[in-house]
Amino acid sequence: MYKVFDVLEIRKDFPILNQTIHGKPLVYFDNAATTQKPQSVIQAISEYYQEFNANIHRGIHTLAEKATAEYEGTREMVRKFINASSTDEIIFTRGTTESINLVAATFGRQQVKAGDEVIITTMEHHSNIVPWQMLCEEKGATLKVIPINDAGEIILEEYEKLLSERTKLVAAVYVSNSLGTINPVKEIIDRAHAFGARVLIDGAQASAHLDINVQELNCDFYAFSSHKLYGPTGIGVLYGKRELLDSMPPYQGGGEMIKEVSFEKTTYNELPYKFEAGTPNIADTVAFKKALEYVNEISKPVAAEYEHELLTYATESLQEINGLRIVGTAKEKISIVSFVVEGVHHQDIGIILDTQGIAVRTGHHCTQPLMQRFGIPGTTRASFAMYNTKEEIDKLVKGLHRVVKMFR
Known part of the structure:
Protein backbone atom coordinates (compact mmCIF):
# COMPACT_ATOMS: atom_id res chain seq x y z
CA MET A 1 0.00 0.00 0.00
CA ASN A 31 -13.41 8.28 -16.32
CA ALA A 32 -17.09 7.49 -15.80
CA ALA A 33 -17.09 6.07 -19.34
CA THR A 34 -13.88 4.10 -18.84
CA THR A 35 -10.82 4.49 -16.66
CA GLN A 36 -7.25 4.35 -17.91
CA LYS A 37 -5.09 1.32 -17.11
CA PRO A 38 -1.94 1.15 -14.99
CA GLN A 39 1.17 -0.42 -16.47
CA SER A 40 0.71 -3.54 -14.35
CA VAL A 41 -2.61 -4.30 -16.07
CA ILE A 42 -1.21 -3.67 -19.56
CA GLN A 43 1.78 -5.88 -18.78
CA ALA A 44 -0.43 -8.68 -17.44
CA ILE A 45 -2.29 -8.93 -20.75
CA SER A 46 0.99 -9.17 -22.65
CA GLU A 47 2.41 -11.74 -20.23
CA TYR A 48 -0.61 -13.99 -20.63
CA TYR A 49 -0.19 -14.18 -24.41
CA GLN A 50 3.60 -14.42 -24.24
CA GLU A 51 3.97 -16.91 -21.41
CA PHE A 52 0.90 -19.09 -20.72
CA ASN A 53 -1.71 -18.64 -23.42
CA ALA A 54 -3.96 -21.70 -23.20
CA ASN A 55 -7.59 -22.59 -22.70
CA ILE A 56 -8.66 -23.09 -19.12
CA HIS A 57 -10.23 -25.77 -16.91
CA ARG A 58 -10.14 -28.73 -19.27
CA GLY A 59 -6.44 -28.99 -20.11
CA ILE A 60 -3.99 -30.96 -17.98
CA HIS A 61 -0.80 -29.62 -19.54
CA THR A 62 1.32 -27.01 -17.79
CA LEU A 63 0.18 -23.96 -19.72
CA ALA A 64 -3.50 -24.82 -19.24
CA GLU A 65 -3.03 -25.36 -15.53
CA LYS A 66 -1.17 -22.05 -15.20
CA ALA A 67 -3.87 -20.17 -17.12
CA THR A 68 -6.61 -21.82 -15.05
CA ALA A 69 -4.90 -20.94 -11.78
CA GLU A 70 -4.48 -17.29 -12.81
CA TYR A 71 -8.05 -17.05 -14.08
CA GLU A 72 -9.52 -18.52 -10.91
CA GLY A 73 -7.20 -16.34 -8.87
CA THR A 74 -9.05 -13.35 -10.26
CA ARG A 75 -12.36 -14.87 -9.15
CA GLU A 76 -11.06 -15.15 -5.60
CA MET A 77 -9.74 -11.59 -5.73
CA VAL A 78 -13.18 -10.37 -6.85
CA ARG A 79 -14.81 -12.33 -4.02
CA LYS A 80 -12.63 -10.55 -1.49
CA PHE A 81 -13.08 -7.17 -3.19
CA ILE A 82 -16.86 -7.23 -2.73
CA ASN A 83 -16.88 -9.55 0.32
CA ALA A 84 -18.96 -12.34 -1.21
CA SER A 85 -19.17 -15.50 0.87
CA SER A 86 -17.99 -17.86 -1.87
CA THR A 87 -16.39 -17.85 -5.31
CA ASP A 88 -19.45 -19.85 -6.42
CA GLU A 89 -21.31 -16.54 -6.24
CA ILE A 90 -18.96 -14.79 -8.68
CA ILE A 91 -20.02 -15.12 -12.32
CA PHE A 92 -17.78 -13.67 -15.03
CA THR A 93 -19.57 -11.84 -17.85
CA ARG A 94 -18.58 -9.32 -20.54
CA GLY A 95 -19.61 -6.40 -18.34
CA THR A 96 -22.39 -4.82 -16.30
CA THR A 97 -24.79 -4.89 -19.24
CA GLU A 98 -24.47 -8.63 -19.75
CA SER A 99 -24.71 -9.22 -16.00
CA ILE A 100 -28.05 -7.40 -15.85
CA ASN A 101 -29.33 -9.16 -18.97
CA LEU A 102 -28.32 -12.51 -17.48
CA VAL A 103 -30.52 -11.87 -14.44
CA ALA A 104 -33.41 -10.62 -16.58
CA ALA A 105 -33.23 -13.65 -18.89
CA THR A 106 -32.96 -16.25 -16.11
CA PHE A 107 -34.32 -15.08 -12.76
CA GLY A 108 -36.65 -12.63 -14.48
CA ARG A 109 -38.20 -15.10 -16.90
CA GLN A 110 -38.47 -17.67 -14.14
CA GLN A 111 -39.99 -15.47 -11.42
CA VAL A 112 -41.87 -12.60 -13.07
CA LYS A 113 -45.43 -13.37 -14.17
CA ALA A 114 -48.34 -11.42 -15.65
CA GLY A 115 -49.52 -8.78 -13.21
CA ASP A 116 -46.20 -8.63 -11.35
CA GLU A 117 -44.15 -5.47 -11.04
CA VAL A 118 -40.51 -4.48 -11.49
CA ILE A 119 -39.24 -1.21 -10.01
CA ILE A 120 -36.32 0.90 -11.29
CA THR A 121 -35.20 4.50 -10.67
CA THR A 122 -35.40 7.59 -12.86
CA MET A 123 -31.61 7.79 -13.07
CA GLU A 124 -30.94 4.32 -14.49
CA HIS A 125 -28.54 3.70 -17.35
CA HIS A 126 -30.29 2.24 -20.40
CA SER A 127 -28.67 -1.10 -19.52
CA ASN A 128 -30.80 -1.19 -16.37
CA ILE A 129 -33.96 -0.06 -18.13
CA VAL A 130 -34.24 -1.89 -21.44
CA PRO A 131 -33.82 -5.50 -20.16
CA TRP A 132 -36.67 -4.93 -17.69
CA GLN A 133 -38.85 -3.30 -20.32
CA MET A 134 -38.32 -6.31 -22.56
CA LEU A 135 -39.11 -8.69 -19.69
CA CYS A 136 -42.25 -6.82 -18.66
CA GLU A 137 -43.50 -6.70 -22.25
CA GLU A 138 -42.91 -10.43 -22.62
CA LYS A 139 -44.55 -11.38 -19.32
CA GLY A 140 -47.35 -8.83 -19.10
CA ALA A 141 -45.76 -7.26 -16.04
CA THR A 142 -45.56 -3.58 -15.13
CA LEU A 143 -42.41 -1.45 -14.91
CA LYS A 144 -42.57 1.26 -12.27
CA VAL A 145 -40.13 4.14 -11.80
CA ILE A 146 -38.96 5.81 -8.58
CA PRO A 147 -39.02 9.60 -9.03
CA ILE A 148 -36.19 11.95 -8.07
CA ASN A 149 -36.04 15.51 -6.77
CA ASP A 150 -34.44 18.49 -8.49
CA ALA A 151 -31.08 17.74 -6.85
CA GLY A 152 -31.04 14.30 -8.48
CA GLU A 153 -31.87 12.29 -5.36
CA ILE A 154 -34.32 9.43 -5.02
CA ILE A 155 -37.55 10.32 -3.19
CA LEU A 156 -37.74 7.42 -0.73
CA GLU A 157 -41.30 8.24 0.34
CA GLU A 158 -42.46 7.77 -3.26
CA TYR A 159 -40.47 4.52 -3.49
CA GLU A 160 -42.37 3.20 -0.47
CA LYS A 161 -45.65 3.87 -2.26
CA LEU A 162 -44.56 1.82 -5.29
CA LEU A 163 -43.71 -1.31 -3.30
CA SER A 164 -46.35 -4.00 -2.90
CA GLU A 165 -46.79 -7.75 -2.77
CA ARG A 166 -46.74 -7.63 -6.58
CA THR A 167 -43.14 -6.33 -6.61
CA LYS A 168 -40.84 -9.13 -7.74
CA LEU A 169 -37.63 -7.18 -8.37
CA VAL A 170 -36.11 -3.78 -7.69
CA ALA A 171 -33.20 -2.83 -9.97
CA ALA A 172 -31.35 0.27 -8.81
CA VAL A 173 -28.10 2.01 -9.67
CA TYR A 174 -25.73 2.51 -6.73
CA VAL A 175 -24.17 5.64 -8.26
CA SER A 176 -25.58 7.62 -11.18
CA ASN A 177 -23.23 7.74 -14.15
CA SER A 178 -24.75 11.07 -15.25
CA LEU A 179 -25.13 12.92 -11.95
CA GLY A 180 -22.69 11.25 -9.57
CA THR A 181 -25.50 10.76 -7.03
CA ILE A 182 -24.82 8.04 -4.45
CA ASN A 183 -28.14 6.33 -3.80
CA PRO A 184 -29.19 4.95 -0.38
CA VAL A 185 -29.06 1.39 -1.66
CA LYS A 186 -29.11 -0.24 1.78
CA GLU A 187 -32.46 1.40 2.47
CA ILE A 188 -33.69 0.49 -1.00
CA ILE A 189 -32.73 -3.14 -0.42
CA ASP A 190 -34.21 -3.40 3.08
CA ARG A 191 -37.52 -1.88 2.05
CA ALA A 192 -37.80 -4.18 -0.97
CA HIS A 193 -37.02 -7.26 1.12
CA ALA A 194 -39.82 -6.30 3.52
CA PHE A 195 -42.19 -6.99 0.63
CA GLY A 196 -40.43 -10.20 -0.42
CA ALA A 197 -38.87 -8.62 -3.52
CA ARG A 198 -35.36 -9.31 -4.77
CA VAL A 199 -32.89 -6.50 -5.51
CA LEU A 200 -30.26 -6.04 -8.21
CA ILE A 201 -27.71 -3.27 -7.75
CA ASP A 202 -25.95 -1.76 -10.76
CA GLY A 203 -22.51 -1.10 -9.28
CA ALA A 204 -20.74 -0.01 -12.47
CA GLN A 205 -19.85 3.45 -11.15
CA ALA A 206 -19.76 2.67 -7.44
CA SER A 207 -17.14 -0.07 -7.45
CA ALA A 208 -14.18 2.20 -8.22
CA HIS A 209 -15.08 4.80 -5.58
CA LEU A 210 -16.93 3.12 -2.70
CA ASP A 211 -16.15 0.16 -0.47
CA ILE A 212 -18.45 -2.65 -1.57
CA ASN A 213 -19.69 -5.28 0.87
CA VAL A 214 -22.44 -7.36 -0.72
CA GLN A 215 -23.10 -9.31 2.47
CA GLU A 216 -23.57 -6.13 4.48
CA LEU A 217 -25.77 -4.62 1.79
CA ASN A 218 -27.67 -7.90 1.59
CA CYS A 219 -28.35 -7.34 -2.11
CA ASP A 220 -29.48 -10.35 -4.11
CA PHE A 221 -27.49 -9.42 -7.23
CA TYR A 222 -24.65 -6.96 -7.82
CA ALA A 223 -23.22 -6.14 -11.26
CA PHE A 224 -20.09 -4.25 -12.26
CA SER A 225 -17.41 -3.93 -14.96
CA SER A 226 -13.63 -4.17 -14.94
CA HIS A 227 -13.02 -1.28 -17.34
CA LYS A 228 -14.49 1.31 -14.96
CA LEU A 229 -12.17 -0.03 -12.26
CA TYR A 230 -8.78 0.48 -13.98
CA GLY A 231 -9.05 -2.96 -15.59
CA PRO A 232 -9.50 -4.20 -19.16
CA THR A 233 -12.64 -3.98 -21.26
CA GLY A 234 -14.72 -7.05 -22.02
CA ILE A 235 -14.81 -8.54 -18.52
CA GLY A 236 -17.48 -7.97 -15.89
CA VAL A 237 -18.95 -9.56 -12.81
CA LEU A 238 -22.32 -10.71 -11.63
CA TYR A 239 -22.57 -11.48 -7.93
CA GLY A 240 -25.64 -13.43 -6.88
CA LYS A 241 -26.70 -15.14 -3.70
CA ARG A 242 -25.91 -18.80 -4.08
CA GLU A 243 -29.44 -20.07 -3.46
CA LEU A 244 -30.75 -17.81 -6.21
CA LEU A 245 -28.05 -18.73 -8.72
CA ASP A 246 -28.63 -22.42 -7.98
CA SER A 247 -32.32 -22.09 -8.76
CA MET A 248 -31.87 -20.10 -11.97
CA PRO A 249 -31.70 -21.80 -15.39
CA PRO A 250 -28.54 -21.43 -17.53
CA TYR A 251 -28.15 -18.26 -19.56
CA GLN A 252 -26.41 -19.82 -22.58
CA GLY A 253 -25.72 -23.35 -23.74
CA GLY A 254 -22.35 -24.72 -24.84
CA GLY A 255 -19.06 -25.91 -23.48
CA GLU A 256 -18.01 -25.51 -19.83
CA MET A 257 -21.55 -25.01 -18.51
CA ILE A 258 -22.32 -28.74 -18.75
CA LYS A 259 -21.48 -31.91 -16.87
CA GLU A 260 -22.76 -34.51 -19.31
CA VAL A 261 -24.36 -34.24 -22.74
CA SER A 262 -26.31 -36.81 -24.70
CA PHE A 263 -28.82 -36.35 -27.47
CA GLU A 264 -31.54 -37.16 -24.98
CA LYS A 265 -30.53 -34.98 -22.01
CA THR A 266 -27.92 -32.54 -20.71
CA THR A 267 -26.83 -32.19 -17.09
CA TYR A 268 -25.64 -28.70 -16.17
CA ASN A 269 -22.44 -27.82 -14.38
CA GLU A 270 -22.10 -26.52 -10.84
CA LEU A 271 -21.76 -22.85 -9.91
CA PRO A 272 -20.26 -20.63 -11.09
CA TYR A 273 -19.60 -22.44 -14.37
CA LYS A 274 -23.28 -23.06 -15.10
CA PHE A 275 -23.44 -19.45 -16.33
CA GLU A 276 -20.09 -19.32 -18.16
CA ALA A 277 -20.59 -21.05 -21.49
CA GLY A 278 -17.76 -21.16 -24.00
CA THR A 279 -14.15 -20.03 -23.94
CA PRO A 280 -14.06 -16.92 -21.75
CA ASN A 281 -12.06 -13.71 -22.03
CA ILE A 282 -9.08 -15.26 -20.28
CA ALA A 283 -6.40 -12.61 -20.85
CA ASP A 284 -8.49 -9.68 -19.67
CA THR A 285 -9.83 -11.65 -16.70
CA VAL A 286 -6.28 -12.46 -15.61
CA ALA A 287 -5.31 -8.79 -15.98
CA PHE A 288 -8.39 -7.68 -14.00
CA LYS A 289 -6.76 -9.14 -10.90
CA LYS A 290 -3.87 -6.71 -11.35
CA ALA A 291 -6.32 -3.81 -11.47
CA LEU A 292 -7.92 -4.89 -8.20
CA GLU A 293 -4.51 -5.33 -6.62
CA TYR A 294 -3.57 -1.84 -7.77
CA VAL A 295 -6.70 -0.29 -6.25
CA ASN A 296 -6.06 -2.15 -2.99
CA GLU A 297 -2.46 -0.95 -2.96
CA ILE A 298 -3.50 2.69 -3.36
Missing part, protein backbone atom coordinates in the same frame (compact mmCIF):
# COMPACT_ATOMS: atom_id res chain seq x y z
CA TYR A 2 1.20 3.51 -0.82
CA LYS A 3 2.44 5.17 2.38
CA VAL A 4 1.38 8.63 1.18
CA PHE A 5 -1.12 9.46 -1.56
CA ASP A 6 0.98 11.24 -4.20
CA VAL A 7 -0.96 11.94 -7.36
CA LEU A 8 2.18 12.74 -9.35
CA GLU A 9 3.64 9.32 -8.49
CA ILE A 10 0.34 7.62 -9.33
CA ARG A 11 0.23 9.32 -12.73
CA LYS A 12 3.54 7.67 -13.61
CA ASP A 13 1.75 4.30 -13.46
CA PHE A 14 -0.57 5.27 -16.34
CA PRO A 15 1.40 5.52 -19.59
CA ILE A 16 -1.50 6.86 -21.67
CA LEU A 17 -1.45 10.11 -19.69
CA ASN A 18 2.00 10.97 -21.06
CA GLN A 19 0.85 12.23 -24.44
CA THR A 20 -0.41 15.34 -26.17
CA ILE A 21 -3.72 15.84 -28.01
CA HIS A 22 -3.74 18.58 -30.63
CA GLY A 23 -0.41 19.70 -29.22
CA LYS A 24 -1.76 20.00 -25.66
CA PRO A 25 -1.07 17.69 -22.68
CA LEU A 26 -3.92 15.20 -22.34
CA VAL A 27 -6.46 16.01 -19.63
CA TYR A 28 -8.61 12.91 -19.29
CA PHE A 29 -11.95 13.66 -17.62
CA ASP A 30 -14.01 10.79 -19.09
CA SER A 299 -6.32 2.21 -0.79
CA LYS A 300 -9.76 3.00 -2.11
CA PRO A 301 -10.83 5.15 0.90
CA VAL A 302 -7.72 7.31 0.53
CA ALA A 303 -8.28 7.69 -3.22
CA ALA A 304 -11.97 8.47 -2.62
CA GLU A 305 -11.04 11.25 -0.19
CA TYR A 306 -8.73 12.79 -2.78
CA GLU A 307 -11.39 12.45 -5.50
CA HIS A 308 -13.86 14.25 -3.23
CA GLU A 309 -11.37 17.13 -2.99
CA LEU A 310 -11.35 17.27 -6.78
CA LEU A 311 -15.15 17.25 -6.85
CA THR A 312 -15.38 20.11 -4.37
CA TYR A 313 -12.73 22.13 -6.19
CA ALA A 314 -14.34 21.58 -9.58
CA THR A 315 -17.83 22.38 -8.31
CA GLU A 316 -16.69 25.68 -6.82
CA SER A 317 -14.60 26.61 -9.85
CA LEU A 318 -17.23 25.79 -12.46
CA GLN A 319 -19.90 27.82 -10.70
CA GLU A 320 -17.85 30.95 -11.39
CA ILE A 321 -18.46 30.55 -15.13
CA ASN A 322 -21.20 32.81 -16.44
CA GLY A 323 -24.26 30.85 -17.59
CA LEU A 324 -23.03 27.46 -16.38
CA ARG A 325 -25.45 25.31 -14.37
CA ILE A 326 -24.53 22.05 -12.67
CA VAL A 327 -27.07 19.27 -13.19
CA GLY A 328 -27.12 16.95 -10.19
CA THR A 329 -26.45 18.55 -6.82
CA ALA A 330 -27.08 15.64 -4.46
CA LYS A 331 -25.60 15.83 -0.97
CA GLU A 332 -23.88 12.48 -1.51
CA LYS A 333 -21.89 12.31 -4.76
CA ILE A 334 -18.82 10.73 -6.29
CA SER A 335 -16.41 12.75 -8.44
CA ILE A 336 -18.72 13.51 -11.38
CA VAL A 337 -19.85 16.98 -12.47
CA SER A 338 -22.44 17.32 -15.22
CA PHE A 339 -23.34 20.77 -16.47
CA VAL A 340 -25.01 22.83 -19.15
CA VAL A 341 -23.93 26.25 -20.42
CA GLU A 342 -26.64 28.67 -21.47
CA GLY A 343 -26.69 29.24 -25.21
CA VAL A 344 -24.04 26.61 -26.01
CA HIS A 345 -24.75 23.06 -27.18
CA HIS A 346 -22.95 20.37 -25.19
CA GLN A 347 -21.44 18.88 -28.36
CA ASP A 348 -19.85 22.21 -29.24
CA ILE A 349 -18.38 22.36 -25.75
CA GLY A 350 -16.88 18.88 -26.13
CA ILE A 351 -15.38 19.64 -29.54
CA ILE A 352 -13.78 22.89 -28.42
CA LEU A 353 -12.40 21.36 -25.22
CA ASP A 354 -10.90 18.53 -27.27
CA THR A 355 -8.86 21.05 -29.23
CA GLN A 356 -7.34 21.99 -25.87
CA GLY A 357 -6.51 18.33 -25.12
CA ILE A 358 -9.37 18.00 -22.64
CA ALA A 359 -11.47 14.83 -22.89
CA VAL A 360 -15.00 15.11 -21.48
CA ARG A 361 -18.21 13.25 -22.28
CA THR A 362 -21.16 14.99 -23.93
CA GLY A 363 -24.71 13.82 -24.62
CA HIS A 364 -27.33 11.95 -22.65
CA HIS A 365 -24.86 9.41 -21.22
CA CYS A 366 -27.26 6.51 -21.94
CA THR A 367 -29.76 8.06 -19.52
CA GLN A 368 -32.29 9.68 -21.85
CA PRO A 369 -35.23 9.43 -19.39
CA LEU A 370 -33.11 11.23 -16.78
CA MET A 371 -32.32 14.02 -19.23
CA GLN A 372 -36.04 14.31 -19.97
CA ARG A 373 -36.68 14.65 -16.24
CA PHE A 374 -34.44 17.73 -16.21
CA GLY A 375 -35.82 19.03 -19.52
CA ILE A 376 -32.50 18.98 -21.35
CA PRO A 377 -31.14 17.01 -24.33
CA GLY A 378 -27.85 16.27 -22.60
CA THR A 379 -24.95 17.60 -20.55
CA THR A 380 -21.22 17.98 -20.58
CA ARG A 381 -19.80 15.58 -18.01
CA ALA A 382 -16.39 15.78 -16.34
CA SER A 383 -15.60 12.71 -14.27
CA PHE A 384 -12.48 12.50 -12.15
CA ALA A 385 -10.22 9.64 -11.13
CA MET A 386 -7.41 9.37 -8.62
CA TYR A 387 -4.80 10.34 -11.26
CA ASN A 388 -6.44 13.69 -12.05
CA THR A 389 -5.25 16.99 -10.56
CA LYS A 390 -6.58 20.40 -9.58
CA GLU A 391 -4.29 21.89 -12.23
CA GLU A 392 -6.18 19.89 -14.84
CA ILE A 393 -9.45 21.26 -13.49
CA ASP A 394 -8.02 24.75 -13.90
CA LYS A 395 -7.41 23.92 -17.56
CA LEU A 396 -11.03 22.78 -17.89
CA VAL A 397 -12.28 26.03 -16.38
CA LYS A 398 -10.02 28.07 -18.65
CA GLY A 399 -11.26 26.11 -21.66
CA LEU A 400 -14.89 26.73 -20.68
CA HIS A 401 -14.25 30.46 -20.32
CA ARG A 402 -12.95 30.32 -23.88
CA VAL A 403 -16.10 28.49 -25.00
CA VAL A 404 -18.35 31.11 -23.43
CA LYS A 405 -16.37 33.92 -25.04
CA MET A 406 -16.66 32.29 -28.48
CA PHE A 407 -20.45 32.02 -28.31
CA ARG A 408 -21.24 35.43 -26.81
